[in-house]
Amino acid sequence: MARPIALWGNPDSATFVRAYIEYVSFMGKRIPWHKWAIGPLMAVQADIIASGVKYHWDDLQTYNNRNIAGTHIKSNHAWALAIDINPAQNPWQKPLKTDIPVAVRDAFTRHGFRWGGTYSKPDAMHFEYLGLPVKERQEEDDMTIDEVRKIVREEIAAAYPPEIAEVRTHLDKLGVLSKSHTGTKAASVTLVATALSRALKLVGK
Numbered sequence: 522m523a524r525p526i527a528l529w530g531n532p533d534s535a536t537f538v539r540a541y542i543e544y545v546s547f548m549g550k551r552i553p554w555h556k557w558a559i560g561p562l563m564a565v566q567a568d569i570i571a572s573g574v575k576y577h578w579d580d581l582q583t584y585n586n587r588n589i590a591g592t593h594i595k596s597n598h599a600w601a602l603a604i605d606i607n608p609a610q611n612p613w614q615k616p617l618k619t620d621i622p623v624a625v626r627d628a629f630t631r632h633g634f635r636w637g638g639t640y641s642k643p644d645a646m647h648f649e650y651l652g653l654p655v656k657e658r659q660e661e662d663d664m665t666i667d668e669v670r671k672i673v674r675e676e677i678a679a680a681y682p683p684e685i686a687e688v689r690t691h692l693d694k695l696g697v698l699s700k701s702h703t704g705t706k707a708a709s710v711t712l713v714a715t716a717l718s719r720a721l722k723l724v725g726k
């Protein structure tokens with residue numbers, strides 16, 4: 522499932538990796554991950570360790586700016602919000618084939634991840650985070666959950682007027698073309714800019 526760009530950043534933006542991707546240690550491997558979903562991933566890791574389950578953490582794949590296979594929809598891997606675990610032993614195939622222990626699967630689902638093993642064509646290696654980046658956003662930008670939701674709702678709605686002139690006027694009004702914004706509301710402006718740049722792309726500019 523593709524994620525709202527206004528919420529998690531635009532993977533196609535030149536600044537995306539620098540702005541949103543951090544390296545974290547997960548089950549002994551160093552992996553790139555979206556900075557606003559590090560909390561849930563670390564909670565998964567704590568649960569796995571606490572469960573005492575044994576597993577081979579050999580091959581972990583996360584960030585990859587690509588589409589879902591066979592579609593034009595961005596994969597959650599494009600935001601570094603999905604992790605593939607040992608693809609060789611957990612292929613994308615029907616019937617389901619997996620060596621991932623139940624305790625590991627449960628640890629992920631308990632913290633807001635969906636397991637690809639439940640898809641109609643099972644993607645056993647794949648876990649994706651479906652929660653909101655609310656807590657982390659609040660900490661970084663001093664925004665409330667309602668503020669985040671308001672921005673996403675209003676600015677996505679504002680990003681789809683039919684006339685490109687309206688989009689440009691909206692951009693000007695918000696000052697995102699001047700790039701003069703600094704301070705705690707800078708991220709809000711980034712949200713608007715990414716939503717609107719997507720709109721501009723949609724109408725062919």
Ligand SMILES: [Zn+2]
Pocket residue numbers: 598603604605646647648
């Ligand atoms: Zn995957």
